[in-house]
Amino acid sequence: MTLLEVAGVSKSFPGVRALDDVSFTLRPGEVHALVGENGAGKSTLIKVLTGVYQPDAGSLRYQGRPVTFAAPMDAQRAGISTIYQEVNLIPLMSVAQNLFLGREPHNALGLIDRGRMEREARGILADYGVTTDVRRRLGTLALGAQQMVALARAVMIDAKVVIMDEPTSSLEPREVQTLFSVIRRLHGQGIGIVYVSHRMDELYEICDSVTILRDGGLVHTGKLADLERIELVSMMLGREMSQTRREGFTAFAGDHETDVGARPVLKVTGLTSRNRLHDISFDVRPGEVVGLGGLLGAGRSETIKAIGGAYPIDSGTVEVDGAELKRPTTVQAVAAGIAVQPEDRKAEGIVAGLSVRDNIALAVLPRLSRLGIVSDVKIDRIVERYMTRLRIKASGPDQLVGDLSGGNQQKVLLARLLATDPKILLLDEPTRGIDVGAKAEVQSLIDELAGEGLGVVLVSSDAEELVEGSDRVVVLRDGVVVGHLTGDQVTTEDLMAGIAAAAPSEEQP
Known part of the structure; x- marks a missing residue:
């Protein structure tokens, strides 16, 4: 049935x-x-x-x-009940009110029986490991407890x-x-x-x-x-795995080799955050592209955001050219030479209603102003330089970014980052949502920038793109580094093997 x-x-x-x-x-x-x-x-x-x-x-x-x-x-x-990743209850109402919202018990007078509601809420939530005062506002609970309240509510509706x-x-x-x-x-x-x-x-x-x-x-x-x-x-991922790799994938692991002659431009040590990242450590040397591999939810974007100051760090350090940033803010990260290209360029990157010129200049306006007055000449010089260098196709610097193709929008975002003179580029899905020709151009630009000495951290859900574009790959799973790929190991097969490897507790002795 x-x-x-x-x-x-x-x-x-x-x-x-x-x-x-x-x-x-x-x-x-x-x-x-x-x-x-x-x-x-x-x-x-x-x-x-x-x-x-x-x-x-x-x-x-x-x-x-x-x-x-x-x-x-x-x-x-x-x-049919749904529990979403983001808790969709009402934070300003009590735990009990959220639990019974829309189906509150009533007394003989037709009024809400608050006492009964709170007693039943305590009994129900105890089965879910939630022992808090049900009169508390939901928003004061930890996210985990809120998720349990959402689960209890979903099951309460007689869900099948x-x-x-x-x-x-x-x-x-x-x-x-x-x-x-x-x-x-x-x-x-x-x-x-x-x-x-x-x-x-x-x-x-x-x-x-x-x-x-x-x-x-x-x-x-x-x-x-x-x-x-x-x-x-x-x-x-849509990739085939050979029988040899399939039989031997659990052996995947190992420390990566690095060129001890060059000091890392970026060094991440013991990065831990919000039960999403656990002791993340890796480094990037000048001119090197280091890929972050893993499935969606492995912690790749969170790692980039944490390094760039947009995600809180509970412990661990970030070093740029030997200078330590214990818990960087976005302002400190930019000042240190870290530039972040977010995964969602439309929501977190470009400003569609502004021109190409204004989008490129956004990040450097403080540096180009004197006594609160911005030099238009300096802005024009920077914009012209990067529009030419990145081959941005637009009718001119005054064209709205929202009217450009996806590939050219991505180039505008890269131009903004480069205008800050970064030492390290953190690129999260830089070719997502753009056509094949634009994708090749962006990939070529990344190679050029690395060739000029920039350190690059690359995230891509396309296993082939990640392997072809990276010198080394750090493999993540569930917010943990599960291995490093170097040299001949940088293949799609070894990447998939690393992603699929069982947790240590599940491996056969």
Whole structure:
């Protein structure tokens, strides 16, 4: 018997086919992993399941009957609950109020029975390891406790299906085990769980089945136990693994060799942050491109943000040319010579409503001003220099950046970074969302900049691009460095082997 079934669903948006003939089946009491890299279609599929989107083609069946959910509330009333990575409750209301929001108990006079609500909330949350005062505002709790409240609320609605989107991203190890205990209890009650995560250790511990999506299409579905880790990674990334590598991947590990003759331009030691990064250490030498490899959620972007001062550091140090930055702010990082190109250029990088000139000049305005007056001549000189050097195609410096192609927007962002005269470039997905020709140009620019002596840290979800563009690769998994690739090891096969390697506690003696 199937609890929830998706048959041949497709969904398109302007210029993008987000889902292409995807089928998915969830059975009662099954914990079903839904995995895939960025852009694979996971979020779109979840939104189809919960009534946020209507499919262009295909159908849904729930408890054996064809269904159409016109809105998320329809899916929720039917018994399909979703717990998102970001807690979507009301922080200014109490824990008990959030738990019972919309279904508060009432007394004989029709008024909310606050005492009963708080007593029941305490009993319910105790099962989830939350022992806080339920009268406290939700926003005063740690993120892990808030996530548990969201989980308890989702199950309280008489859910038959619970969709968990990266549920452990904000949890401490103790809370993760509490969550797994809850999942096992739900499993025993016949509740179906769709579990979205990039943490393979978690998947293999808690999930029965797996569905793999890539570029909006279905790659594989079946029992997770029948799929080796290396096969799972290969299917997610779209790369084949040879039999020799498949049999020997657990041996992957090792310290990288470095040129002791050159002092590192960047040295990261013991970087730890918010249960997302754990003792990250690596270095970059002048003229070297060091790749950060790993699946989405491995901690690559967090590492770059922490080095650049945009993500808090609990412990560890960052050194630039031998000068130590214990807990750098973004201002200190820029002053030290660190330049960061964020993953989402539209949300965190370019200012679409400003001109090419203004976008390039943004980062250097303080340096070009005197007594509060900015020199237009100096700005024009810098803008002309980098528009020429990076071959930015625009009608002129006054054209709006939002009107440029994706590749040229990326070049404008690179121009802004270079205008600060950095010593180290931290590039997060520098070729995402741009066409093949522009991609080759950006890759060539990165090579040129490294050739001029800049140190570069490169993040890319494209395994082939990362391998071809890097001198060394630091492999991350779940916020931990699990290995280094140097020399002949810098191959897509060794990269996938490193990503797939079992945690030390799971390795065979």
